[in-house]
Amino acid sequence: MSIDDKEPRMPERRKFFINMAKGLGAATMGGLAWTGFLDGKKVYATILRPPGAVSEKEFIAKCTKCGLCVEACPFKALILAEPGDDRPVGTPYFRMREKPCRMCRDIPCTVSCPTGALLPSLVSDSDELGRPRLNINLAKIGLAVIDRETCIAYWGIQCDACYRACPVIDKAITVEYTKNERTGKHALLAPVVHGGHCTGCGLCEHACVTKKASVFVLPRELAMGESSDRYIRAWEGPDEEKLEGLPEDTETVTPRSEKSPLEYLNKGDL
Amino acid sequence: MIVINRFRGIRFLALRRLSQITIILLFAAGNLLGWHFLRGNLSTSRIFGVVTLSDPYAILQVLASGVLISGEALFGGLIVFLFFGLIAGRSFCSWVCPVNIVADFADWLRKAAGPGESEKNPVMGRDVRYWVIAVSLAVSFFTGVAAFEWVSPISMMHRGLIFGFGMGWTMVLAVFLFDLTVLRHGFCGHVCPLGAFYSIITRFSLVRVSHSSDKCTHCMRCRQICPEQQVLTMVGTTSGPVTSGECTNCGRCIDVCNDDAMKFGVRMRTAKT
Known part of the structure; x- marks a missing residue:
């Protein structure tokens, strides 16, 4: 074994390491560009998913873009996002103003999902025997939101298009009779949405008579706030029960609460 | 005799085109006419509404992104994995994939244009596709979505043919031009991680x-x-x-x-x- 025998091996090994380093570099570069591209593409804040969809973050991970839910929709209301639609490509969504969800009782879209991105269990309750039973009224596609500035019913014009279109009429949308303070003489028949019953089907948005819909469906995460456990609606049984089991003291930490009241009151930067 | 000989020269090509086009038509009929032979698309599909098939590489990416997909989709992926891995080899690429038609057309044009150049110094090696697999899984992990499924020209083209292209045709044109002008067999033979995935799993197919x-x-x-x-x-x-x-x-x-x-x-x- 002389040095001569060993010499040719060195360049080979070096070549291998250099090639690996090159490959790793190129792969990292490609991976970073790819990650950056997807980061901008995977979120569309106001997208409305089919009934029974899991949380959006989990949904975009689980949906394989097969389109079976879109094919199952008998009203062709569900759309499979195409490149150029600006929405996460290949995933199903609604455009309520054009084609709202008709709330099929057998929920064919949810049932057809092979991947678990749409779960029948999220839109099921149980029947008398305790077996799971589909119930489209449990759907939480989104929440209808009324723009009181442009809704003509809030101007005093009598319009109950959304109220009449609502499949959960008198629960998800009610009409509140009040005095029209603007004219001082007339009545106001104002539609109000109730989040506990609204399925986000979008039939109200579809029916709205204003040029651009004054009632429209937004994803619940976007349309809703969240009160803390400490706030209750007094004298309401279920709400008061929330307090049971809560610790005596809760400490809410905000940037302000970190300082003593005296300190921030005296500093003047309220 | 001449006709027969000529057919003999393209018999597998003809059978493959028949297979590819039949699959596309059955999927399209599933969406447009409500036929039940094949519904969904190449990512996940159902045969006669009963048997679920899924793309095992897509499933792998979903798992890499950190969520557990349904058992039905996992099992569907396993069926496809076993079919190609044990029996049919990498035939997905040439008998099923719609991009193969585009790639073959680009290659045909290349040949029609003149003598093929040597593959001595290609702009990239054929190993790149295996790197793309590794990168796609890493990107899936970091972004939380199945990375290749969001950019795949195969899905874009196949979905486009069934549900409407949108701007997806740009992706198909890009593959065509890449194969035509940059690198011979560029996409399918060098870049595509799905083909590379099938290369890996079909090493011992029958x-x-x-x-x-x-x-x-x-x-x-x-x-x-x-x-x-x-x-x-x-x-x-x-x-x-x-x-x-x-x-x-x-x-x-x-x-x-x-x-x-x-x-x-x-x-x-x-x-x-």
């Missing part, structure tokens, strides 16, 4: 092209037509099946061979003779 060197006259037409030339190293020297998983079982080598030296066979049987 159906193989096999070569008999006794009949071979060294005309090398098989190697000229082969989209994965490196798998035909044994032509003219040793008899036996193609062992590499990179062979797409497209059968073009069998089509063009005038000496009957190439044929489809089952690995075990051909290995004995």
